[in-house]
Amino acid sequence: MNVSARGRKGHFRTVAFDEARNTVDLIEQRLLPHTFRIVKMADYKATAAAIRDMVVRGAGAIGATAAFGLAQGARAFRGGAMGAFQKHLDRVQRTLAEARPTAVDPVNALAQVRKAASAGATVAEQKALALAAARAFAEEDVDHCAAIGTHGAPLIREGMNILTHCNAGWLAFVDIGTATAPLYAAQSEGRRFHVFCDETRPRCQGASLTAWELAQQGISHQVIADNAAGFLFSRGEIDLVIVGSDRVLGRTGEVANKIGTYTKAVLARRHGIPFYVAIPLSTIDWELESGGAIPIEERAGDEVLGAWGVTPAGRRQYVRIANPSSKAFNPGFDVTPPDLITGIITPAGIFAPGDLWKRRAVLRGE
DSSP: OEEEETTEEEEOOSEEEETTTTEEEEEOGGGTTTOOOEEEEOSHHHHHHHHHTTSSOSHHHHHHHHHHHHHHHHHHOOSOOHHHHHHHHHHHHHHHHTSOSSOSHHHHHHHHHHHHHTTOSSHHHHHHHHHHHHHHHHHHHHHHHHHHHHHHGGGOOTTOEEEEOSOOBGGGSSSSBSSSHHHHHHHHTTOOOEEEEEOOTTTTHIIIIIHHHHHHHTOOEEEEOGGGHHHHHHTTOOOEEEEOOSEEETTTOOEEEETTHHHHHHHHHHTTOOEEEEOOGGGEESSOOOGGGSOOOBOOTHHHHEEEEEOTTSOEEEEEOSOTTOOOOOBOEEEEOGGGOSEEEETTEEEOGGGTTTTHHHHTTO
16 A cells, blocks of 8 residues: 655555565554554563464464565575474464464464475475465465455445444555455545544544545545444444454354454444445364354553653654553454344455355355
8 A cells, every 4th residue: 555654655564574684574554643653572472472462463464474474484594304393393483473363364374384484395395385385375365355345345325424343454464455445446536525434442443544544545534433424324324334354253244353243234234235345265264163253352451541752842642541450352353243244345255144155165265
């Protein structure tokens, strides 16, 4: 995506790999929208910490980061003993997979890289294959997002009001995004529309990230408090909802996404508004049989009890907003049942949630 920062404009990807330095290079998303900065993760442990601490976030972006992190860890190994190398890779893979438990993209990405690397006969060959596979995953993520835009753009008509939740844009993927892909494609085709960005408490990814993206892209938008969505639905001021997902169950069509997604799906159904979920194929979990089995990340209560911002002097600062002695419960995600979802926008087309399993051969590329 093209970014204007400090008076200069350039194209950036959310995740990249510096082969010469063996670093995973990330946009530091915690500083946005106030500061645009690229940071370099020096080893796989730092890369895992960046995923855990939300330097990088979003299903596809952390999938690509994990893939590059595995290649990074592989390339850091010294020696030629295959047994020791495999044990090292086990350690690296486990560290990266455990960084954030709800999204399935990192698990799929790590499995893809590990499988590709296993074809190498020597440690050196496996290192090279791991990096090639990580790059392939990142490129596939971009291609999938572009295809989502192609399939989703016809849903967006001239003059529509569209609701988003959290950030499933370019920043959540390697480039383009999923929920934003139809928006960017429709804009390129000349259609005008307006986007309401849920602030998405407690980390406010909608207010800080989606709104920043749309501003960079020149798309009409407004930030709304999460609880304002019902008011807009009741007045007939929302025509379409598009969100992303961190895990979609291929067997059931259940969708795990940022906390508050289920609430918006219920509101959309109550008011007869189409509710779509946009995902790359790496977000589909073909193994779990129930949404109740999806691990829901519980994050630190400080996210709910306070907020980060920037002072007039430009200093980033945390401010406590809740009662000083109170504690908080902070689940990061919820699960939306398939009967509340109009369709799943994928790189292979738009499917009813219940059709994912029926069309699994197409979606798995079999």
